[in-house]
Amino acid sequence: MRLKFTTQKTLEKLQQKAQKTIQRSLDQHIKLAVTGFSGSGKTAFITALVKHLTTQANSQNLPFFDVVRDHRLIACKLVPQKVLDIPTFDYLSAAACLLAEDPTWPPSTERINTLTLALKFRSNSGVRQHFSDDHTVYLELIDYPGEWLMDLPMLNMSFEQWSLSQLKALSEPAFSKYCQPLLSQLNQFNTQAPVDSAALDALSKQYCALLKTLKYETRLAKLQPGRMLIPGDLAGAPIIQFFPLPSHGEIIEGTQYEELVKRFEAYKKQVIEPFYKEHFCAFDRQLVLVDLLGALNDGPATLVQTQQALRETMGMFNHGKSGVLQRLFKPKIDKVLFAANKCDAVAITEQDNLTRLLYELLCEHENELKFAGVEVDTMTISSVKSCQHKQVQDQGKALNCVYGKPLNESQFITFLPPEPPDHVLLPSSWPEQGFEFLSFYPMPAFQGQLEHIRLDHTLQFLIGDKLR
Template sequence: MFSSLKNSATFKQYQLQAQQLLQRGLDQHIKLAVTGLSRSGKTAFITALVHHLTEQATKQNLPFFSVIQSERLIAAKTVPQSELDITTFPYRDGINSLKQGLWPSSTERINTLRIAIKYRPASGLRAQISETQTLLIDLIDYPGEWLMDLPMLELNFASWSWQQLELLNQSPRLQHAEAFLNHIAAIDWQGPVDEQQLTELATEYQGLLRKFKDELKLSVLQPGRMLMPGDLAGAPILAFFPLPEVTQAEEGSMYHHVKTRYQAYVKEVVQGFYQQHFSQFDRQIVLVDLLDALAQGHDVFNEQTQAINQLIRHFSYGKSNFIKRLFQPKIDKLLFAATKSDHLSAHHHKDLTLLLDSIISTAKNDLIFDGVKIDTMAMSSVSATTPVMVEQKGEKLSCIRGKEIASNQLMTYLPAQPPMRPLTVQEWPQHGFQFPAFYPDVGSNNGIRHIRLDHVMEFLLGDKLK
């Protein structure tokens, strides 16, 4: 009987959970939240992180990662993940894209990857137990569009509708949303359900969200699964949209029907996603593409700022200890990283860091009060440019050189200086900011260059590898 129990799926599940608890208790297993809005570079970051740990882990390449600098790293490799119902992160596809000079494809569903780092402990209990230890790191990649649904957890349908309609009635959305607003204003929402009409309106609203994302480059786009539905494509649970409030909507009415779909979406999709993936993290990096937001203008930059501060509220932060790490993990280290620092001259990296720091200053103060260790830096997971000095009229200029995506040509470019704090509408430059996009630059030996990725590793992982 014991033998049959031992071989059962239930027993193996309990055994796996017990092993994970033991590893967490011994500080040998952490979950790293790689967070960012759409197009912030999450997939490139995970690909580069794994690549540099497994294939370019040298003192020359990662000089500020202490486990490598002290020659205690033995090796790192990807290992089978524990979440068997989630797709494995396509690491090899990402590396192959980078080596071909292309950016990895955007994420369209949840992926996960586990990497094991084998090292020699420097001192303490770990060194007493064994000459070598292994740290397991779980990385989860997901569409940035899904992240923007987290604020919906705090909103009922009426509140959510009011927020979204406020946005639709403001620039830059209004000129695109007028037809949709007129359509929903002309319908009797207390009348009987018309499925055909609801489907048409949901499709129209979905089209608006796609336009806001692709053309206007906006961030607050809900529901996010309308943009990246994954396995929910075509499901009725996605066929909802904001409506003017109806005080008395009886069951069977159009309003009640749309409201029910919203409630089901929040409970079954958003809450499930949060509980499964966002309530168990130990460390977090928030990737922010400030340069693209600056290039898109004041409205886009301002909306990105608001979105980042909204999202931070939905993670569990606080100082962690042995018991909390086992049963109620909290994020005790948080890194805000401004990406694409290679698109600037090196002496402007500090300006980019100061800009990001000013955006999250209020949230940062509250988190530090709660015992969270926080850092802010400018970095690049994958360098797309190389610095060059250009002499013009006797003056030496710090420029960058890379293959521009728009022209598909190599270009030498003098980057603009980013502001050190958010600018008001009145302060915004008349001609805006221009930061061209570049293809990844991989050397002749297929080496992938980075900026401060070793600093990132040291902040997020260094203390776990002592």
């Protein structure tokens, strides 16, 4: 019975794959990776994308998205999922949050979910034009907890390597007030003692508590293992109960150390690998959302760690130029957009600084991608506007402020945001008082219409060529 069920499921998957391959061969299926750590704005972006394409696709809203500007987009709608074992992205609930009278942000994501949009359009390209009047392109997106993305680089590490890198990150002076007590305990932990599940359990709980504290108190991205924070259906399972340990000699059977190595390897094989293989291979295009403002608020150590974490995770994707056959059977990402998100919370005149800062953070990686034949761009965006630009006169000087309702407050305010740096500052040149960018509620939607900054440029860069 079970065998029959498995065979049926495998058959369905093969059928789906075959169908996608045919669609890909006709350039009709695009799998877009929306990449970003927790809080970078993936869910808000996907919601805004669906909202704009399904109900606000006009040339006032999306003037730089060619298919819309040229009045060639006939219609766009969400279509039922082909993948039956992944929940569908709950667009209606997410949109309801943004469109409420007192709008709020959709909640942080706790599980993987997916959606497919069908875009029906008239072609203006020579070859396509002659086949039929209109064409349909399917755009597939997945949303997932940002913490799970940060797990991917663990696949390339041994327990010892992971421990070293994790302990290095936790030992940064900027985080020592949170990490020091546990680090001392880990240093004293008797790794050679026989396996004691209760002791491992207790220390895992403390490590998990530390990761939670770091998540709420800092914008540190490297919080591994991600399932400790968002366990999904693994809550309480020993496979997610491990923690980093200082360097160690020979691994002796039956010891605490060996038990942690086993759990770490099982986590890689049974949790990260299937997630990676199922969902993170076979993308065609990639958007990398980066919350630079959060990192700047947090300080120089977080900015550097964000840079490292981005490099590590980007290394897990398959980039390069795809030939026709490769695109069919082993697609590679041939366009990557790095986007500093939430730029609406910065004065309009300073938004370019964010682009330059992001470019500097990622330019080495960008160079490698370009060398591999990938088209890359960097820009600042805001998928959902939470502030309006407002100019205020002060003693004869024009100040570029933002106007919005800060999170957890009840009144709209006019605020002069700090000036973001346009390059990576050395810790010694960091402003003494640090940066304090505010987070705001989404702007109330006027007549049910959301506003954005450069969502149209983003769409044009990522999928515009498939809609010609």
